Structure formats: C-alpha cells, structure tokens
Amino acid sequence: MPQMGVSVAEGTVVEWRKQPGDWVQADETICEISTDKIDTEVPAPASGRLLEVLVAVGTTVDVGVTLARIATDARPREPHSAEDDGPAAAAAAGAGVPEAAPSDAPTRAPRAPGSAARRYSPVVQRIAEEHGVDLDEVQGSGRDGRVQKKDVMAVVAARAGAAGTPADGVATSDPSEPTLHIESPYRPGAGAAAGGPYTPPEGRPLSRMRRAIGVHMKRSQEIAATCTTWIEVDVSRIEIARKKLAITALPLIARCTIGALVEFPLLNAWLEDDVHTVHEQVNLGIAVALGEDGLIVPVVRGAQDLSPEGLSRRIRDLASRARSRELTPDDVHGATFTITNPGQFGSMMATPVIAQPQVAILDVEAIVKRPVVVTDAFGEDAIAIRPMVILGLSWDHRALDGALAARFLASVKQRVESYEL
Numbered sequence: 001m002p003q004m005g006v007s008v009a010e011g012t013v014v015e016w017r018k019q020p021g022d023w024v025q026a027d028e029t030i031c032e033i034s035t036d037k038i039d040t041e042v043p044a045p046a047s048g049r050l051l052e053v054l055v056a057v058g059t060t061v062d063v064g065v066t067l068a069r070i071a072t073d074a075r076p077r078e079p080h081s082a083e084d085d086g087p088a089a090a091a092a093a094g095a096g097v098p099e100a101a102p103s104d105a106p107t108r109a110p111r112a113p114g115s116a117a118r119r120y121s122p123v124v125q126r127i128a129e130e131h132g133v134d135l136d137e138v139q140g141s142g143r144d145g146r147v148q149k150k151d152v153m154a155v156v157a158a159r160a161g162a163a164g165t166p167a168d169g170v171a172t173s174d175p176s177e178p179t180l181h182i183e184s185p186y187r188p189g190a191g192a193a194a195g196g197p198y199t200p201p202e203g204r205p206l207s208r209m210r211r212a213i214g215v216h217m218k219r220s221q222e223i224a225a226t227c228t229t230w231i232e233v234d235v236s237r238i239e240i241a242r243k244k245l246a247i248t249a250l251p252l253i254a255r256c257t258i259g260a261l262v263e264f265p266l267l268n269a270w271l272e273d274d275v276h277t278v279h280e281q282v283n284l285g286i287a288v289a290l291g292e293d294g295l296i297v298p299v300v301r302g303a304q305d306l307s308p309e310g311l312s313r314r315i316r317d318l319a320s321r322a323r324s325r326e327l328t329p330d331d332v333h334g335a336t337f338t339i340t341n342p343g344q345f346g347s348m349m350a351t352p353v354i355a356q357p358q359v360a361i362l363d364v365e366a367i368v369k370r371p372v373v374v375t376d377a378f379g380e381d382a383i384a385i386r387p388m389v390i391l392g393l394s395w396d397h398r399a400l401d402g403a404l405a406a407r408f409l410a411s412v413k414q415r416v417e418s419y420e421l
Contacts, residue, residue, distance in 0.1 A: 001065045002042060003053075012034045012060040012208075018050045023076050031067065037209070037296055038057070038327045039149070042067070042357065049074035051396055056256030062092045103361070118212060124152055127325065135180040153324045187213055209294040217353045224271075225397035228351040231409040234386050237419040241308070246418060249309035250341050253391075256415035258282050258304050261337055264408045268336045269398045270357040285355060286315050288322045296322050297355060299335045341390065352394050362412075363392035 001011050002016075011033040018030050029041040030050070048070040055067045120128075120135055124147055128135050133155050140147035206214070238252045245252075261268040261282050269278045284303035289295050298318035303311065321327050336354050345368035352363045367389045374384045391412060395405045 001061050001063050001067060001399050003196045010060055010062050013038070013057050014054050015057060016053055018042075018044075020050055020052055023074075024048060024050050024070055037212075038329065039325045039334050040329060044070060046070060103384050118197075120147060127152045130157075138385075149325065155328075156324075173389045177330060191396060198297065207293060209290070209296075213294050216356065216360055220356045221351050223356070224354050225395055226354060226398050227402065228392055228394045229402065230349060230390055230392045231406075231413055233389050233391055233413045233416050235416060236386055236388050238416055239367070239387050241419055245309060245312075247308065247312040248365060249365065250339075251308045251315060252419065253389075253416060254284060254286075254303070254311050254315075254339055254421065255261040255306075255308045255411075256412055257337075257339060257362055259286065259415050260408055260411040263411055264404065265396070266400060267360045267408055269359050269399065270336065271359050271396055272357045276359075278398050279336040281336070283334050284311075285336060285338035285358075286318065287340040288319045290323060295310050295325070296332060297335060297338055298322055298327055298331045299333065301334070317398070334372070336410070338362070343367065349390055350392055352392065354394055354396055359407075360393055360405070361396040363394070364392045365392065 004085055012035075013031055014034050015032040016030070017032070018028075019022050024044045024047065026045070026047040026277040027043045029044050030044045033040060033042055033237055051069045051071050053068045055061055055065065061067075063282055074160055079169065124135065127133070127149065128138075131152075133149055133152055137146075138151050140149050141151050142148045168228075192352070234250060234252075238249050242249050265278050265280070266276075269276055270278075281302055284300040285297040286300060287295055287297050298321070300306070300311065300314045306314065316329060318327070321331070335355065335358065337358060338361045340350075340352050340361060341364045342350060343364050346366050348365055348368075350363045350365065354361050354362045367387050369385050370388050371383050372386050372388060373381050374386065375381050391409060393405055393409055
C-alpha cells in the first residue's frame, strides 16, 4: 500500500485492474485504492507478470503492506506456469490468487440475455448513489464497456450544466469559484433557508473520512499549544480588484497572505517533535468542503510565484477535482500553510484547528458591509460604510509567540487595505 500523504495511514482496495497471469507494464494501473482523503489508481512499479494478489477487494490495510507480487523475469508472450511463482522472480507491488471478495466488493448487475454482465467498483457505485445516477444508463469507456469513475462524473457534470449549478449540487454566490469551507459539513440551502430546521439522519455511522478527520483534529489539539488571534480588515480595495478580475476575494486575500508569509517565514513552517522546519516555498493548502462527506485540503504548490488570477485558476481546478474524486496523492500533501474560508456561509468568527505538522492556519470569515470610523486625508474622522472581514489566525505557541502572530496579521491587513492591481 503506497503512502498517499503524510496523514494517511491506511487504504482500501476497491478494484483490481489486473488478475493473476496477466502481463503488466511498468506504470500501468494495476489496482484502485480508496483512502480517507482520495480515491486513486496504483501504478505497477515494474513490468512483468502478475503472480498473485495478496489483498482482496474491499480489504483495508496499513500503508506499506504488500498488495501483490509481479514476476519481473517473465516475458510478455510466455505462457504462465506454476514454476513462475518462485520468490526469486517476484517484485513487491501486490500479487497471489485473490481471496473471496467481501460483501462490499464490486458487484455484477444483471443484463439482457446474450449481453455481458456489468461490473461496478465501490467508488463508481458510491458516486452514482450520491448523485442519483442509474449506472445501467451510463456509457462505459473502460475495457469491454466498463463504467469508470470519469464516466459517472461526466453524467453528473452534464446534469449540473443543464441545471446551472455546480457538479456537487451546491449553489454558490459566485459560480466561477467552487464552495470552499473547512469546519462545517452543512450545505447552503439546508435548514431554515430551505423551509425548516436541519434534521440529521438517525443511526448513521461516521464515514471513514469523518473518522479520519476527527482523529487528525483531535491529535492536533492534543499536541499543539493552539492560540487564536483575530484582526478586522477593510476589504474595499479587494472588492474593487475582484470585480475587475472577475474572481472571488479568496485568491486576492491569499495573495496578500503569501506576501506576509514571505515577510514572516516562521509561519510558513512545520513543527515535528522539537524540529521547526521553515520552508522557502509556500505550498498553500486550501480547505475544500465535500458536503456531508467531510473536507479535504488540496495544495497549491509554489503559490508565491502565482498571480491572483493564477491562484484563482489553481484553486478552482483543485476544488473541482476534489469533488469529482480525481485528486492525486501529490495534490493533498506537503502544505506549509493553510487557508480556510467559511465566511461565505455567513459566519463571523472561528478558531480553526491547525493541520499538523503546520504551525498556523488562517480563517477568512464573512465580508460584511458595516458602518466604521474612517479618517480622511486631512485627519478628519467620519462614519462610512465599508466591506469588512475578520481574519483569524490559529497558531502553535510551541513555535510562535503572540507578538509575531499579531505582526503577521498586521502585515496581511496592510497588504489587503492597500491592495492595487
């Protein structure tokens, strides 16, 4: 089981693309696995013949467990024999005769007489169930017409396009940018806004993702000395800039935050045990809500080199791929600092939990027009209506002090309030 990110400890095999006796080319997909963060394909580490599958479909194993074995000294057109199964001819990747699949293994749906049975992986079945897609009506693009994840997502996207809503069914105030959030699994439109109070389903166990989120967040609270500092910021200039660029405020605030991280690099860092590692490159984590499934934090790598427009495009791409379960392992690990944006739901203040091993996380709250005191060029005070936002910084007191956190937020504030295109 490959390592799928620093916080992922296990994975579940959801489909074997190859069976014992099949020839496998290096880097060819050999199986699909699902973790609490992503569903992904596992490439073969070498060319050879698949000897045995050691982990059956539906089985969850720890990172590092051998999934299958490949005979690297076999030849593509040579017939397979029992003599090929010697240990000297095997390469670890996962192999052996598959065990009987458990009840949540891929199933075969009945088809019309004379036609082949259709087989669906758990990933495909789950996505179809979430979005109400009849798999019998989906045209498969895989081998022998097999329905793949991308086929189901294409149907979901087509429906969303026809309805004028995002593919996850969540309407946003700005359709050009997907919903980004971290702490709440609730969707806009639920509860009173939809005509009644939110009623959670009864007796439903937590999903694997929700359990993993709970473990990671609890661990962070146990090991980090978390403090939160807030600052109030006038985003008048950001509002003007975002309208000119036809983007949301988030990438502009992110651009200002990146500038402050370059100025105060101690916040762009990891703290692991007693080692405080400061990073030169800003790998910016952006929390993305997955509805009731939970959340995920894909990473914008090298964010310090991107313009607001570039950040906006990268964030939209990552959020879209997160919701369609198309993120790769590299997309979800290595963040050096994280931004969460729950303000679009109307919240005013929060204390986000630090994503380990990072030392800080920035919370962007709702932008609200309020009367505030402003000072003109002549030093005169007046009451004016301004779009205001509260930014909250949760930081680890083991690595940082309050004065540094306040100076960092003051730098973000100065950059936001003086922003110019």
